[in-house]
Amino acid sequence: MPVPGRGDSNPYAIWVAEVMLQQTQVTTVWPYYKQWMLDYPTISQLAAAKQDQVLKSWEGLGYYSRARNLHRGAKFVMSTYAGSLPVSVSRLLKIPGIGPYTAAAIASIAFAEVVPLMDGNVLRVFTRLTRLKSNISLSKTRRDISAELTRLIPTNHPAAFNQGFMDLGRVICTPRNPGCGQCPLSLICLARQTGDMEDYPVKPRRKNIPHYNIVVGLIRRGEKILIQRRPENGLLGGLWEFPGGKIEEGESGDNALLREIKEETGLDVSLDQEIGTIQHAYTHFKITLSAWFCDWIEGEAQTHAASENRWVLMNELKDFAFPRANLKILELLSQ
Ligand code: SF4
Structure with a gap:
């Protein structure tokens, strides 16, 4: 199978392809790459997009800091280089999110730098x-x-x-x-x-990869469900998720969920039914993630560990960018 961006002399296309290909298989990247180049065919169109829209386009591809950096990089190119990628590694390296490998790919493939x-x-x-x-x-x-x-x-x-x-x-x-x-x-x-x-x-x-048991809650208040946005900096930054967290040693899943929800949102909730359990692997750790429906009892949602809270209808969840593990939970729900 050909590799996205190969044989292309468009430096922006090479940039997008190389970023998508970091830690990701060619077969996984292709559909994202094609859609991305349709949605954001130029640097200026990417720079003008909203971050939520960019993260939604990246949803399921993983390592979301790559999407945020591409977006930030596009804005930088518009403001600093008048919308055109510079031709040398040294100037490409000034763009946020472009590291030595991507700079070398753009400079050597698009601009013939040795x-x-x-x-x-x-x-x-x-x-x-x-x-x-x-x-x-x-x-x-x-x-x-x-x-x-x-x-x-x-x-x-x-x-x-x-x-x-x-x-x-x-x-x-x-x-x-x-x-x-x-x-x-x-x-x-x-x-x-x-x-x-x-x-x-x-x-x-290789060191042994750690494994964590995680539990999250889909908290219902009337018709709506609470989702929280992760802080911008850090793992899965800027994505939305259901509140919850790690089950500590010796703790039951139910107790962990009630504790995590209280700590993260300040809400009192009751557990309803279990939705299911999925497995997911990140680069440096693996998780077993269980999800429960919970019912709101009292309190106003706080943002202790999140940057933003939203109460949304079930059919609005598709409009938000979620990490792959949360999407697997939504897939269980749709079955
Ligand atoms: S580079 Fe050497 S090891 Fe690799 S395929 Fe060629 S002959 Fe074999």
Whole structure:
């Protein structure tokens, strides 16, 4: 499958595609990318959009700070660079949310700057070609690889070199069972000669991913349900969710929910029926999330842990951007 933004010389399209592709599979990104380019075909249209609308467009893609940063970056480009992305890495890096990788992608692919693009695919190919035993999570290792790649990039074709290297890693030099028989670099590949391809790249051991039990409440007051907006800075910032939180050790789910709702909203509620339980994995932890219908008893909703509260009708929930785990709860409800 082709990769969004590849073969495109529109720097804005490359920017959007590269941000969406961070930590996300190509197949997941495609429908979002296509719709995004229809909804916000230019930087000025993205800059003019409301943040709620932008987050709604991103809903389900995860890592929502990427959407907020793209939006902020578009506004910055309008105010600082008159709506056009600058052509060099150094100036691209001044844009909020554009880091070294995205800056290098835009500068090398759209503007032919001689700068290497180092994603996981490139690191895998490079460390196998050279049998590099250094830990690739260390910045010194990455600096050394970057210097070596910069030396290798043909000055007249940086985009083709970078994209070729990435595609080789994505399609042929895969993490398991690399297709060395079809690889154009097999004759110069040191790992292929010794047969230890899968020992590279060298990475630190993964730590065990923690798991949390979470409980949330859909609090009903008349026809309406309470939703809360997460603070702008932090995990899932700016998204809406149902109040709740972690079940502490030795605590029952019901007690945890009543406690969390009181702490987060100040409301007294009673538990009604359980809606269901879903599993969800984030990068650094996993959760088991249970949801209950609750009924409001008394109190006015406070914003202790949230930036905003809203009471909304069930059929209005679709107009708000929720994290994937909350969407799974809404899917249970619709079944
Ligand atoms: S020969 Fe095999 S291990 Fe070496 S770069 Fe090609 S696919 Fe990767």
